[in-house]
Amino acid sequence: MQQKKHLFLNRFWVKESGLSGMLLLLFIMHFVLIPIFGSYSFFMVALNIFWMLFLMAGIFALAKDRKQALKIAIIPFLFIVFSWFNGFYPSSLSALINLILSVSTFLLLVVLVLLKVFQPGPVTLHRVLGSIVVYMLLANLFAIVFLFFYEYIEGSFQITLPAFESNSLNANFMYFSYITITTTGFGEIVPIHPIARSLVQVEAIIGVLYPVILIGRLVSEANETKQQKNKTI
Numbered sequence: 076m077q078q079k080k081h082l083f084l085n086r087f088w089v090k091e092s093g094l095s096g097m098l099l100l101l102f103i104m105h106f107v108l109i110p111i112f113g114s115y116s117f118f119m120v121a122l123n124i125f126w127m128l129f130l131m132a133g134i135f136a137l138a139k140d141r142k143q144a145l146k147i148a149i150i151p152f153l154f155i156v157f158s159w160f161n162g163f164y165p166s167s168l169s170a171l172i173n174l175i176l177s178v179s180t181f182l183l184l185v186v187l188v189l190l191k192v193f194q195p196g197p198v199t200l201h202r203v204l205g206s207i208v209v210y211m212l213l214a215n216l217f218a219i220v221f222l223f224f225y226e227y228i229e230g231s232f233q234i235t236l237p238a239f240e241s242n243s244l245n246a247n248f249m250y251f252s253y254i255t256i257t258t259t260g261f262g263e264i265v266p267i268h269p270i271a272r273s274l275v276q277v278e279a280i281i282g283v284l285y286p287v288i289l290i291g292r293l294v295s296e297a298n299e300t301k302q303q304k305n306k307t308i
Contacts, residue, residue: 078143078148078253079152082220082306083134085132085135087129087132087133088132088133088136088137088187088191089136090145091191091199091202091205091242092201093191093201093206094188094191094192094201094204094205094208095200095201095205096200097188097205098204098205098207098208098209101211101212101215102211104122105211105215105253106120109122109243109245109246109249110246110249110250113243113244113245113246113249114243114245119245120158120162121156123158124155126184127151127154127155127180128178129185129278130151130183131151131186131290133184133187133188134147134148134151134169134183134187135148137187137190137191137279138211138233147183150176150180150183151180151183152180153176153264154173154176154179155176155291157169157172157173157176158173158176161173167227170223170226170227171227174219174220174223175215177216177219178216178219178220181215181216181219182216183210184212185213185216186204186213188209188212191205191208192205192206192209192293198293202293203290203293203294206289206290206293209285209289210256210286210290211276213256213281213285214249214252214253214256214278215231215249215252216295217255217256217278218245218248218249218251218252220274221248221251221252221266221271221274221275222244222245222248224268224270224271224274225244225248226244227270230267230268231266231267231268231270231271232264232266232268232271233264233265233267234247234263234264234265235263235264235276248264249262250264251263251264252278253288255275255278255279255282256278256279256281258279258282262281
């Protein structure tokens, strides 16, 4: 699908170097912005809008045609609508629908990045970094699910809140998700509900297997490609 290359967000999807740009954006968002500004609701809303626009750009950049892109774009569009609805008319049902749409949106973003990583052509450093982007997106996805459990299922998590005012539930569960996916486990946040424990186990398994199976494979293929180039020179 032909895209206007001057559009800023499209550049992340049109060129392989955009995968490295995505990694930088996620690092800034997860390790700087959310820990410092995550307690401000307007900031989280602005952040969600940015990522929805980012996802829309990816959909229209990678879709076969505009008709297919419009069909896929229904998911992030519904996510935005229900996010606003849940903000003005909060309820358990609207929050559950919003969670389902959030998970669907992040999975769609993961699929788009994987399509970019595994598109035809030699494996480059940018693609390897793109696989790390997927790893970080998965951590973000689990953080959203954990936060939902904490807010709507009483006693699902036992959490020791830090004394710093800048900390928020968004920052705390993003932290917990990274601690889980890297199988570090410091113990400030403990899953109590059986389903919450199961989700923590699933994330830990993904955290162990993903780097070995996917990232390891890409690094191996990148080295093989480099060796083949050296032989031909």
